[in-house]
Amino acid sequence: MALFFAVPLYVVLCVAFGTVDPLFRTSVPVWNPMQWQFTQLATVFERIVGPENFYLPPVLRTIGFVVIAVAVCLAIAFPVAYFAARHAGRHKALVLTLLVAPFWISYMMRMLAWVNLLQNDGWVNKVISLNGLLPTEQNWLAGRPTTVILGLIYGYVPYMILPLFAALDRISPSLLEAARDLGAGGFDVFRRVIVPMSLPGVAAGMLLVALPMMGDYFTNDLLSGSPGTSMIGNLINNSISTPGQSGQAAALLLIVLLVLAAPMIWYTRTIAKSEVRS
Amino acid sequence: MSDAEQPRSPLSRRRLLQATALSLPAAGLLSACARDSGGTGGSASSSGSSASPSATSLQIASPTNPVKWPISAGNEPIAAGQNPEQGGNLQLYSYADYVAPDVIASFEEKYKKYNVKVTYSTFNDSNEALAKLRGGSTPYDVYTPSYDQLGKLVLGGVIQPLQQSYVTDIGNAYAEFQNPFYDQGWQYSAPYTLYTTGIGWRTDKVSEDVGARPNPYDIFWDPKYREKLAVLDDTREAIGMTLLRNGQTDVNTGDDTILNAARDALLEMTTLTKPRVTITGYTDIPEGRLDLSQAWSGDLIAALGYLPQGVKPDVLRYWFPADGKGMVNNDLMVIPKNAPNPVLAHLFLNHLLDPAVALANFQYVGYQPPQVSLTPEKLVADGIVPANLESALVKPGYFNSGYRLLELSPETDAKWQAIWQQFKAGA
Numbered sequence: 001m002a003l004f005f006a007v008p009l010y011v012v013l014c015v016a017f018g019t020v021d022p023l024f025r026t027s028v029p030v031w032n033p034m035q036w037q038f039t040q041l042a043t044v045f046e047r048i049v050g051p052e053n054f055y056l057p058p059v060l061r062t063i064g065f066v067v068i069a070v071a072v073c074l075a076i077a078f079p080v081a082y083f084a085a086r087h088a089g090r091h092k093a094l095v096l097t098l099l100v101a102p103f104w105i106s107y108m109m110r111m112l113a114w115v116n117l118l119q120n121d122g123w124v125n126k127v128i129s130l131n132g133l134l135p136t137e138q139n140w141l142a143g144r145p146t147t148v149i150l151g152l153i154y155g156y157v158p159y160m161i162l163p164l165f166a167a168l169d170r171i172s173p174s175l176l177e178a179a180r181d182l183g184a185g186g187f188d189v190f191r192r193v194i195v196p197m198s199l200p201g202v203a204a205g206m207l208l209v210a211l212p213m214m215g216d217y218f219t220n221d222l223l224s225g226s227p228g229t230s231m232i233g234n235l236i237n238n239s240i241s242t243p244g245q246s247g248q249a250a251a252l253l254l255i256v257l258l259v260l261a262a263p264m265i266w267y268t269r270t271i272a273k274s275e276v277r278s
Numbered sequence: 279m280s281d282a283e284q285p286r287s288p289l290s291r292r293r294l295l296q297a298t299a300l301s302l303p304a305a306g307l308l309s310a311c312a313r314d315s316g317g318t319g320g321s322a323s324s325s326g327s328s329a330s331p332s333a334t335s336l337q338i339a340s341p342t343n344p345v346k347w348p349i350s351a352g353n354e355p356i357a358a359g360q361n362p363e364q365g366g367n368l369q370l371y372s373y374a375d376y377v378a379p380d381v382i383a384s385f386e387e388k389y390k391k392y393n394v395k396v397t398y399s400t401f402n403d404s405n406e407a408l409a410k411l412r413g414g415s416t417p418y419d420v421y422t423p424s425y426d427q428l429g430k431l432v433l434g435g436v437i438q439p440l441q442q443s444y445v446t447d448i449g450n451a452y453a454e455f456q457n458p459f460y461d462q463g464w465q466y467s468a469p470y471t472l473y474t475t476g477i478g479w480r481t482d483k484v485s486e487d488v489g490a491r492p493n494p495y496d497i498f499w500d501p502k503y504r505e506k507l508a509v510l511d512d513t514r515e516a517i518g519m520t521l522l523r524n525g526q527t528d529v530n531t532g533d534d535t536i537l538n539a540a541r542d543a544l545l546e547m548t549t550l551t552k553p554r555v556t557i558t559g560y561t562d563i564p565e566g567r568l569d570l571s572q573a574w575s576g577d578l579i580a581a582l583g584y585l586p587q588g589v590k591p592d593v594l595r596y597w598f599p600a601d602g603k604g605m606v607n608n609d610l611m612v613i614p615k616n617a618p619n620p621v622l623a624h625l626f627l628n629h630l631l632d633p634a635v636a637l638a639n640f641q642y643v644g645y646q647p648p649q650v651s652l653t654p655e656k657l658v659a660d661g662i663v664p665a666n667l668e669s670a671l672v673k674p675g676y677f678n679s680g681y682r683l684l685e686l687s688p689e690t691d692a693k694w695q696a697i698w699q700q701f702k703a704g705a
Binding site for chain 1: 403405406408409412430433434505506508513548552553554555556566567688691692695698699700701702703704705
């Protein structure tokens with residue numbers, strides 16, 4: 001833990017609070033915290049909340065994209081996980097394997113596959129237009145927010161399905177029988193027993209997909225490539241590849257980390273509490 | 279697993295989820311660190327936290343201020359007249375697809391009796407390349423920078439001066455590259471490729487003649503092509519083009535008023551046409567993903583190889599100002615200071631200056647070599663470049679009329695990068 005988390009984090013801090021090599025304009029980490037400078041952090045902060053706040057639109061855009069994508073992921077994952085846990089019977093393992101199998105392929109390959117499918121003469125347009133019968137000229141890859149959100153959903157939905165499946169699978173059938181014995185109808189069982197008992201899984205799934213989405217830059221790069229859909233991850237990635245600004249990338253990363261730490265801590269605390277209770 | 283099976287203990291499952299959730303941001307941090315530390319390791323050891331002594335002497339070379347770089351003690355050219363390294367593995371470091379495989383094979387063949395091998399490593403952008411070269415842990419023999427990096431490479435002690443006696447074919451290159459302004463006396467560099475920056479399109483996608491517009495650059499602000507065009511993912515090229523569109527001619531300006539106008543124009547472009555920002559025009563234009571794009575001349579020639587079946591090469595067009603008043607630049611070949619095979623490296627530079635080899639390389643890469651014998655007229659007459667792409671060939675005179683993207687001072691560079699970040703943020 002110390003080696004894989006604390007040490008890299010310290011390096012990021014040293015870069016964020018470090019200086020810039022005057023000739024090559026690469027960042028020079030300052031290892032001594034007494035000499036840390038906060039100019040890069042201030043620059044990034046100013047770009048988010050200052051008068052020239054051109055980092056704010058991508059930040060808001062990222063939050064919007066992630067909220068929508070997480071919601072859709074949940075809408076897709078819950079019925080799928082529910083079916084797999086409750087109705088797949090002895091094929092449960094097979095169903096789960098089939099669901100997860102495509103995700104053994106690397107994220108990049110799957111996004112490149114979508115690039116092919118979404119091209120003007122790709123299969124998506126062919127299906128929508130019923131192979132040319134209807135006039136559709138959908139230019140999916142022309143920097144559309146919808147396409148990027150779609151990429152995010154597809155890329156991360158299994159991380160939602162798996163914890164949900166685990167939560168739903170654990171609900172003992174005898175509990176449901178007990179609910180029915182006590183007069184609950186089908187919907188009542190779902191609403192008053194299944195949903196509350198799956199909430200830890202829902203929370204875990206939402207965190208698992210939301211966190212990587214917040215830092216994702218690859219989906220946007222491949223499926224859009226337009227500044228109109230830039231996300232926080234793109235800001236960081238662009239800064240890293242800009243001479244003299246990798247320190248700002250580190251500063252941006254720290255801000256994102258601090259903001260994301262809040263829901264993480266909340267989650268781990270509630271889980272810890274519920275463990276004590278049970 | 280079956281229904282009858284007891285679920286695992288809730289404790290372990292929750293722990294597992296917790297651990298997974300915690301590990302995700304850590305993984306992100308790790309990967310970010312890996313990229314950062316590549317760029318900083320070298321600087322920490324070479325210059326510490328203080329300014330490196332050479333920074334103050336960084337000169338900015340320009341046609342009106344030609345620079346002869348110093349040769350420092352301890353970094354002199356290698357001795358003349360040595361044999362190539364026996365069994366040497368020449369490490370080539372360049373952009374992807376920027377050196378033809380045939381050319382590598384013919385080099386290995388030429389020095390077969392020394393059992394020479396060539397390994398080709400690639401980088402995506404020059405910052406990444408600089409970071410690796412400075413780290414020095416991966417020794418490369420030949421590197422292909424653009425000329426605006428040369429000052430840093432020399433003063434930072436990253437590259438070695440050439441032993442010119444090995445590079446006998448330099449006489450085949452345009453005269454101006456035998457004494458270029460960025461490296462008087464070609465002490466550190468041999469010329470590699472030439473390119474202009476213009477506009478590329480397919481006539482079956484864009485019916486108008488882009489070059490016939492009063493200001494062809496205006497096309498990037500024409501809502502008619504909304505979502506169907508792209509600008510180069512290159513700070514200097516995209517902002518430089520915007521400056522030219524605004525009627526400026528200094529593509530290296532540090533003037534705030536002029537730069538602010540360019541920034542406003544770029545942001546206006548985002549609203550009007552939603553451009554993509556990419557350097558893959560050489561496949562996107564021929565394959566029809568983009569109707570038109572800001573492009574390097576070499577992209578359109580390379581595009582010939584990416585046309586889908588049934589699309590004829592004569593649909594490709596490239597516009598560059600006929601009077602040569604556009605952006606025109608060139609790339610170089612240099613030898614890093616700690617090259618393990620310096621003799622072979624010199625011989626490889628010389629290999630690429632051979633007209634036949636240069637031509638073979640051009641046909642694969644699409645970027646034109648500065649060979650006196652390979653005139654644009656000859657390349658078209660010999661059918662190597664179709665007549666409709668003659669405009670994508672660099673004429674020697676362009677280097678007098680055109681605008682060169684010079685190295686910027688750190689202050690000016692910071693202004694350019696700020697504009698670029700704002701543009702790329704989609705603000």
